[in-house]
Amino acid sequence: MGLSGLLSGHRNSVQGSDFHNYTSWLKQYPSGLESFESIMKELPRKKIVVFLDYDGTLSPIVDDPDRAFMSPEVKEFVKLRNLHYAGSHGLDIMAPNSDNEANGVSYQPAKKFLPEIQQIKRALEEESRKIEGALVEDNTFCVSVHFRHVHEKDLAKLEKKVETVMENYPDFHVTQGKKVMEIRPTINWNKGHAMEYYLHTLGHNDTDDVVPLYIGDDQTDEDAFKVIQRKGQGIAILVASIPKHTNASYSLKDPSEVLAFLLRLARWRNSTSPSITTPSPNI
Structure with a gap:
């Protein structure tokens, strides 16, 4: 299992972050808000499928995980007809059925x-x-x-x-x-697999007309970032207020910036064509 050094590695990473400069880090992982126009300029005719983590992305990190609540603004935003949920790092999926309903087919590989x-x-x-x-x-x-x-x-x-x-x-x-x-x-399944499963279930797995957009803050979100990086198709955004290594291409500082980005994305898409799908705010 290899637990040795797990917590000491955590302590070292926190201490080591003090030596980094966030502004310098942003040059490598630019703000998704400041880079919004350049991100979207190639996508006006493509369908965007949005994947969102929950804790630290849609809601702030809090002391009690049972009190990790979305802000009223985020709650209002995610009241979408074509929204689908997953939990436990993609191990508990509620996929849409043929009528695109959230309470469709469940998939639980574990x-x-x-x-x-x-x-x-x-x-x-x-x-x-x-x-x-x-x-x-x-x-x-x-x-x-x-x-x-x-x-x-x-x-x-x-x-x-x-x-x-x-x-x-x-x-x-x-x-x-x-x-x-x-x-x-220990099974061959992570958030990257869950993202691919959703794309397949939605009928979007093998098309150049679909772009997955994944926003997350956790180490486990890196598996989804790696899939996007490997395929060379998609947008990966890390939510972080301190410099850290990531396979994402862009960054947002905190959940308030995530909301600002999503609202801007919705306005932008409404001005071009109504084709945003949000399958999973908690994978």
Whole structure:
């Protein structure tokens, strides 16, 4: 599983970011707002399929993940007829049916792991109970261990406890997000696969007339960015207020800039042709 050094790597990356200059970083990953016209000038006759992460993209990062709410403005924007949802890093998909309804066909490639996921959740809750600030979150197909409020001196202890639990579950792996460890089944599936699945389900997988636009802030969004980069078709935008390595081509600073970009995109598309699809604000 290779948990060793996971949290220490997190600490080093945070400290290392102090040596970077955000303005200089923006030269490599320019603002999607400032670059909007140049991004869109090649797309007036293409259909844009928008993919959006949730925490840190549509909503701010907050201490309690259960209180990661969208602003009223974002809620109003995402009240779209052709909006479709996915969760657990693309492991829980509600795809449209032939009538393009959100409550269409579900796809859950890790469904067989659900009993073990619940076992892992209970074991992690028990093991982390005495570590102040640790929070275990059930995301159905993913278990998250949040350490945002864990004292520095307890991080190694928490890491060890997670590692001990996971020794009993060889079919699972641990990855790092923003002050969180995420436990998922080890299957050949990630947000990049989920994006491709949606494009295929929507009938857009093999056409030059469709451009996927993916906006996300998390390390797991990089899998979708890599797909866009590999295909050489699409727009990948990282949401970040500090410099970081990414496979995206553009950046937005925070959820308020994401909303500004989406509103501008909607106005721009309405002035050209009504062809924006938003399949998944939480993959």
